[in-house]
Amino acid sequence: MSLLIWIVALVIAVTAGGWLFRFVGQTATGNAPYFRDMTVSVAAGYVGSFLLLAWIAYTYVSGQQADPAEKNKYFFFFIAIHGFVAFSIMAYFFRVLGTKFGTEGSKKMFRQMPLTASFGIVIIFAYAFVALFAGQIAVSSIVIVGIIGLAISEILRRIGGDKPAATSAAAFAFILIGMIIMYFVGPIAPYGQEEILGAANVVPGGDPALGGNPDFPLGTDQIGRDILSRLIYGAQNTVGIAFATTCLAFLLGGSLGFLAATLGGWLDQLLSRAVDALMAIPSLIFALLLMTIASVWSNQIGIPLTYFMIVIIAVIDATRVFRLARAVGSSIVVMDYIEAAKLRGEGLTYLIFREILPNATAPLLAEFGLRFCFVFLTIASLSFLGVGIQPPLADWGTMVRDLAQFINFAAFAPQVAVTPLLAAGAIALLTVAVNFVVDWMLHKSSGLKE
């Protein structure tokens, strides 16, 4: 009850502050239109946000000045603040860089990019880097990536033209160079993902006097595995598997969707009705049902459950992709230039790859981001529930479940209580980043004016 009173008091205080702020503003500027037309709630919003920022700054400063034992409790708070500031600065400079280099079109794109989107892109790059180079790079994987890159750009050149082929070739070349460098530099993760290092329950912070260990900056879990290494490998496993699943879902749903849109008729009817039926079952529930069955299969034929999971989630998600691809495809198919191409006598492949697909890339790319988030969250949830990615692979969902008990230490050691949130936070941060970018892309393609 006292909480309620506090909240009410705070709201009243902030509103009063807002009124005062507006009054001062009106008087100081001689009733400028900006302050004249400002509502009290808007002014209160400014005051409230200012108070919040001030509180964070106060906590930061007082935490920094406290004695080591007290300061160590704020360990993750400092990391969060430092990380946020560092990434914001990087995001800013990334955008500045984009406006200075590149073609006219790309410069313009960067100028119009909101800071949130730039922040998202920088975060995504950071995740991709960690995921790619978590462990020691094998020579064989460099060769495999090289071959895949060549194959993809060749396929794109045949069906999609030179521009996408060049883009994909450049991207793969970039990754290859990185892989070769990292081959010599060595892995990012200090230890193996399942390596048990003896000391269990090491406190984060790395200060031996306070139960930490400088070798394990984020501490270790109940059975003595390095949390930092597991987080880094988690990026590789969770993000990598989610990415592969999304690609599979797009390949399946996208191609069927465009086929249905272009051909129409009975094929369209059949596929659409089948998708309707599959979509009538909530996806997480359906995934859990199929995973139960898959777990029996996986025991019997010895294929790891993780592969089953990839296929199951890809199929479930492909239904959503199908819907979108079909909708986008249908809206393009009614265009006169498609009619013109049909009347010219063009074949199906030409229609889909040369006329429809180039016009569908923007919505599809945005949908890819959204689908990725969704798949990523589904996999994390399944792992959290214990039926997703299986050991020995380290993954974030499982980590949250394993470390969940630590949360009860919050009263005397907040830095320990936060450890289960690390993995969950890592998931959230990536999906937030992707959503920021997608939000911007959707905003851009919808052509809405500011």
Add this chain to the structure above:
Amino acid sequence: MPGLLRIIIQRLLLGLVTLFVVSIIIFTAVNLLPGDFAQAILGQGATDEAVAAIREELGLNKHPVLRYLEWLGGAVQGDLGTSMSQALFSSFTGSETGSGLGSVAEQIAPRFRNTMFLASVTAAIAVPISIILGILTALYRNSAFDRSMNIFTLSSISSPEFFLAYVLILFLAVMNPIFPSLSNIYEGMPFGDRLEKTMLPALTLTLAVTAQMMRMTRAAIINLLASPYIEMARLKGLSPMRVIIKHALPNALAPIINVVALNLAYLITGVVVVEVVFVYPGIGQLFVDSVKIRDIPVVQACCLIFAAAYILLNLLADILSIISNPRLRHPK
């Protein structure tokens, strides 16, 4: 009116057909198990008698089509069959069915009520908040308020439910003990206590669905604000609030209803993870537990219930948005 009635009846029938198809999918999926699931559960080491007993208990010797019809017939009458744990129990003890553990229906019924309670509390908090916020952000679009709400909602959509749940536990249960972190509710608990114990899971779900609902309400209204009739309303000298309430909202009803239904349906999925985190004795937790011990009959039944609720909500939204469309309500 007859046109409208015909469309509604069509939708109802379609919903029924969907439910039927879904039941076939669920049943078929379970029958994809290698061999049959008596063998699968008991493993290679099981004696033939044990397997035969389980088979008998679950009726696995019958033809799949017959089994499906029996299962469906039972489900319609509220009999969801015998659970695996119960079958194991009775086959080992040799006692009659139903002794000791309840049937699937008996296991599910109280938990279903608990889940409905959680979902209702969440809906009661989330729906009004998100619609009001949606209207406000549409009204003050592109303002600092709108932008910060945008960042906040994007973040909350992006977070997995267990992240939100643990953050809430950390701040509202462990650091500041305001609400209990365990939701161990039971039959016959006073309403007030029950509400208090349900608060954290409900808040978690609220965070998860409000953002989505708010964003979609905002988008639905803003979408309409570009239409000529809104410009006309503004050129009539109406106040911005009246333009939104009187002119945009009635036309945004259909999308908003759909958004609400979609998110209530989403609650069904979200409930699974949240119930596990808070050890809330709802159907979601039963489902996950049964998945882990591969209690197929219970999994099957839960799945059917989730799907039915999902279909029902979508059907309701569909019918409501048809009714809200003036073109259908007042045909030419």
Add this chain to the structure above:
Amino acid sequence: MSALLKIRGLKIEGRSDEVWNPIINGVDLDLNKGEVLGLIGESGAGKSTVGLAAMGFTRDGVRISAGSVEFDGVNLVTASAAVKRGLLGKRIAYVAQSAAASFNPAHKLIDQHTEAPVQHGVSGRKESEADAIELYERLRLPNPEEIGFRYPHQVSGGQLQRAMTAMAMACRPDLIIFDEPTTALDVTTQIEVLAAIRDIVEQFDTAAIYITHDLAVVAQMADKIKVLLKGDEVEEADTRTMLSAPQEDYTKSLWAVRSFERPTKPAVQTGATPVISVKNVTAAYGKVDVLHDISFDMHEGRTVAVVGESGSGKSTAARCITGLLPPRIGHIEYMGEALPLDYRKRNKMQLRQAQMIYQMADTALNPRKTIGEIIGRPVQFYMGLTGPQRRKRVEELLAEIELEPTQYIDRLPSELSGGQKQRIGIARALAAEPKFIICDEVTSALDQLVAEGILKLLARLQDELGLSYMFITHDLATVRAIADEVVVMKDGRVVEQGPKLEMFQPPHHPYTDLLLSSVPEMDPDWLTNLLESRGVDNIGDAAVDKM
């Protein structure tokens, strides 16, 4: 007497990408009480923007950067939102281009009508309803007692436009802005709306700004005319002076457009094989027949104009010829031989001979392909040319349609103007080297001067290449300009057909007569004379229904 509305040095900017570009570069305007000003110009001239600015209103992404808009002594540019709201709807009203889109679909007409008077406290709800019914009656709406209690989708386009005029009149404003109120309507419906608007404005002595691109329409409605070009004022004068003696070159060129006409060709030799012959075609969408037993021929080097209002089946006829909609009965002949009915069964040779040019150049060109790819594809597909040969042919085609090849070949459609896009559409059709081209309303989305350029280009190509055109249009001025033969369609039937000269001479079929007489002429007295000759009860819909 001081002016009711006084605009001085009005400058308006619009935001695109991240810069503010000027839309209006300083317009002055004076309007006295009861006076009607016609504001004309081509698309992009900024006439709607000026019209809205006269209400102190700008759309999103547009702002007034300088100047003043003084309405009855109040400067609307600097006035607060509350003051403007007090004037809008009450003393200044607006009639939008599309009534169907501008009425809220969720409310009854009369509820929307009474909203402004009730909200502004002009009158109570009951009085306002009674007044609405009276206004409906004055505007000659059918069933005035009852029509207001319908929803917008239950009322036809022409009636909605009149109901919107009634709504604007609800508070008896001093000024009404009419923003192209008849552009979306068919010619026969347009007449009754024009007549209704003119009457009511005169009756209540309301000042009005009438915005349109149609000179003949503005001649009927306005006391004085102001011509705008790309945000600049060209000239302003009294209507009759402006029509008889325009001062500026631009205005003169606008006036001259209507005089373009091709020389008449000799009659077709009897017995000549038509390029395309439509034989007794009946076609249906689903179970409903939309074409009923239509037949006509198209000969080499000639243009057949297919005329009719929306829904008459003229585009459907084109879909039957191309094979997109196989006829239910009847067939299509090419050079005397029957074509397969479905386009999928036609061979490359047959597909090549019949090409199509579309109304909306925006949707007819793939926005992701360069001009070189768009025109090059049929060159490669039909002629088998690749590499430098293909490029050479594309350059020839671009030169043919009067676009500088090197400058345009690598551009995207979005970098071209509407007229240029339409030329690319023509080049793509020519690339197939066809005998026959269907032109589906190719000029109706274009401004008059640009449209004239396209028509001249088409005429030249026909003379050079001996092409045969099927020219689908609703605009009789275009027919007059380019047709050799005319087919008039109504409700899926051919009402009348024959050589152009015969068609424009009486006696006509009554529908052709109605159509011809409904086309506004530049004479300011045309509407008055027409109404007198037809009688009050015999205009527009009523006249069509009597047939």
